[in-house]
Amino acid sequence: MSTRRSRLTLPLPERDHIAGAPDAPAALVEYGDFECPHCRAAYPVVEAVKEALGPRLQFAYRHFPLSQTHPHAARAAEAAEAAGAQGRFWEMHAVLFENQHALEDEDLIRYADHLGLDVERFARELAEHAWEPRVREDFLSGVRAGVNGTPTFFVNGVRHDGAWDVESLLEALVTAARRSA
Numbered sequence: 589m590s591t592r593r594s595r596l597t598l599p600l601p602e603r604d605h606i607a608g609a610p611d612a613p614a615a616l617v618e619y620g621d622f623e624c625p626h627c628r629a630a631y632p633v634v635e636a637v638k639e640a641l642g643p644r645l646q647f648a649y650r651h652f653p654l655s656q657t658h659p660h661a662a663r664a665a666e667a668a669e670a671a672g673a674q675g676r677f678w679e680m681h682a683v684l685f686e687n688q689h690a691l692e693d694e695d696l697i698r699y700a701d702h703l704g705l706d707v708e709r710f711a712r713e714l715a716e717h718a719w720e721p722r723v724r725e726d727f728l729s730g731v732r733a734g735v736n737g738t739p740t741f742f743v744n745g746v747r748h749d750g751a752w753d754v755e756s757l758l759e760a761l762v763t764a765a766r767r768s769a
Contacts, residue, residue: 594734594747598725604648605677607638612646613765616757617742619650619730622665622684623658623691630739631685636754637761644765649681651726652738660691662723667696667710669719674705744768 600606600615618634620627638647651668653661664684671680683699684691693714700710713719730740734747741748741757744764750756 596742596745597732598729600648605672606646606648608646609643612644613768614645614761615744617648619652619735619740621652621654621658621661621738623661624738627739628685628688633754637757651723652730664691665723666719669722670710670713676703679703
């Protein structure tokens with residue numbers, strides 16, 4: 589059995605939504621599902637890590653909708669991308685996790701309106717599945733990197749198989765940042 593850990597097969601390119609400094613010494617990538625209760629539990633953990641590391645961290649969220657288990661996950665991911673096309677990805681990301689129990693199309697459109705998006709454009713892009721290829725690209729990059737559940741984290745490109753509480757993620761990120769210095 590190999591002890592090699594999985595690595596990202598799609599490095600952090602400009603296509604990712606990045607929170608934090610693009611040249612930060614620590615990078616955290618999460619493959620997640622907006623309908624997954626474990627991802628919902630990880631959401632405040634990631635927010636605390638982002639706050640603790642500030643400009644020393646870049647964070648990217650990639651879609652890994654487990655559609656057989658979570659029937660609204662792919663649609664929610666498309667909604668996040670539609671919001672991102674209007675410069676509001678992170679705001680929609682937060683709203684989706686905070687309202688995980690309500691992810692029907694009417695809910696998504698209501699969130700878009702609440703965020704001040706062009707609702708007509710948002711609804712049209714959802715109806716046309718305009719962002720489905722982007723969601724699928726994230727999903728397939730996760731499969732190639734060995735993601736098989738959510739949330740799955742990568743620290744500086746290497747899969748983090750440890751705990752994902754605040755302390756464990758901070759320790760992994762600080763250690764990775766020191767190595768890259």
